[in-house]
Amino acid sequence: xxxxxxxxxxxxxxxxxxxxxxxxxxxxxxxxxxxxxxxxxxxxxxxxxxxxxxxxxxxxxxxxxxxxxxxxxxxxxxxxxxxxxxxxxxxxxxxxxxxxxxxxxxxxxxxxxxxxxxxxxxxxxxxxxxxxxxxxxxxxxxxxxxxxxxxxxxxxxxxxxxxxxxxxxxxxxxxxxxxxxxxxxxxxxxxxxxxxxxxxxxxxxxxxxxxxxxxxxxxxxxxxxxxxxxxxxxxxxxxxxxxxxxxxxxxxxxxxxxxxxxxxxxxxxxxxxxxxxxxxxxxxxxxxxxxxxxxxxxxxxxxxxxxxxx
Numbered sequence: 001x002x003x004x005x006x007x008x009x010x011x012x013x014x015x016x017x018x019x020x021x022x023x024x025x026x027x028x029x030x031x032x033x034x035x036x037x038x039x040x041x042x043x044x045x046x047x048x049x050x051x052x053x054x055x056x057x058x059x060x061x062x063x064x065x066x067x068x069x070x071x072x073x074x075x076x077x078x079x080x081x082x083x084x085x086x087x088x089x090x091x092x093x094x095x096x097x098x099x100x101x102x103x104x105x106x107x108x109x110x111x112x113x114x115x116x117x118x119x120x121x122x123x124x125x126x127x128x129x130x131x132x133x134x135x136x137x138x139x140x141x142x143x144x145x146x147x148x149x150x151x152x153x154x155x156x157x158x159x160x161x162x163x164x165x166x167x168x169x170x171x172x173x174x175x176x177x178x179x180x181x182x183x184x185x186x187x188x189x190x191x192x193x194x195x196x197x198x199x200x201x202x203x204x205x206x207x208x209x210x211x212x213x214x215x216x217x218x219x220x221x222x223x224x225x226x227x228x229x230x231x232x233x234x235x236x237x238x239x240x241x242x243x244x245x246x247x248x249x250x251x252x253x254x255x256x257x258x259x260x261x262x263x264x265x266x267x268x269x270x271x272x273x274x275x276x277x278x279x280x281x282x283x284x285x286x287x288x289x290x291x292x293x294x295x296x297x298x299x300x301x302x303x304x305x306x307x308x309x310x
Contacts (some may be wrong), residue, residue, distance in 0.1 A: 069214025093211025
């Protein structure tokens with residue numbers, strides 16, 4: 001029984017991957033597009049929670065890593081095979097995260113959040129400057145792109161990889177170190193945890209998935225520019241999804257990403273000028289009545305069952 005419970009996350013992941021993998025061939029283009037958006041935010045929110053949910057560091061740099069991956073894809077797409085393009089997007093974002101983390105991860109709270117947002121804007125303006133100097137224009141046209149099915153399966157693989165990594169990390173010594181930093185960083189240091197190295201490694205791991213997703217999603221647009229791929233909205237929405245789902249859990253951000261993407265698409269069609277207000281209201285209600293996110297609902301249920309059996 002214990003072995004079955006231990007393998008349950010992998011079972012659910014396998015079922016979800018198989019089900020989602022059939023979507024492009026059995027559903028309409030619109031449904032496949034919505035599913036792609038769900039998978040994108042599953043990957044972003046899960047990887048963000050992997051580091052920020054455990055350490056309680058509020059990073060607003062997701063859009064920076066996403067944008068770097070997108071520009072890596074736009075630059076290398078005609079030069080390298082598709083899998084290498086994705087890996088390059090992940091590697092570039094991860095390398096920048098190491099530099100960024102080394103500079104700002106000694107800070108916490110509001111200071112860390114503001115600095116990561118500021119560095120995101122700095123990276124966006126730096127990319128804009130380089131684009132103007134090198135190519136004479138701000139954006140890039142993507143002439144050669146993979147098929148929609150290839151892009152979908154790539155994003156599905158990245159999302160599945162993010163969830164699998166979160167499961168493995170949470171049960172590893174690395175995950176315990178991240179959780180220890182979130183609980184009491186000074187105490188973790190006294191227990192022998194190299195908190196600086198652990199934080200930088202966790203931050204880089206988060207960035208790698210965001211960069212990979214940016215590289216994969218860039219080809220969905222025929223034209224990209226810094227204002228679009230470095231949009232703060234991508235980072236803010238990732239944080240909101242993770243917090244609504246429950247950043248300390250694995251299933252919470254996945255569930256929230258699905259609900260949020262479906263709800264946003266529905267409201268965008270029904271209330272094109274007011275859907276953001278509705279989503280903001282839902283966020284306020286969730287924070288007020290579910291401070292630990294949607295994951296707290298089944299945690300309460302499990303606790304209630306435990307008490308009843310006890």
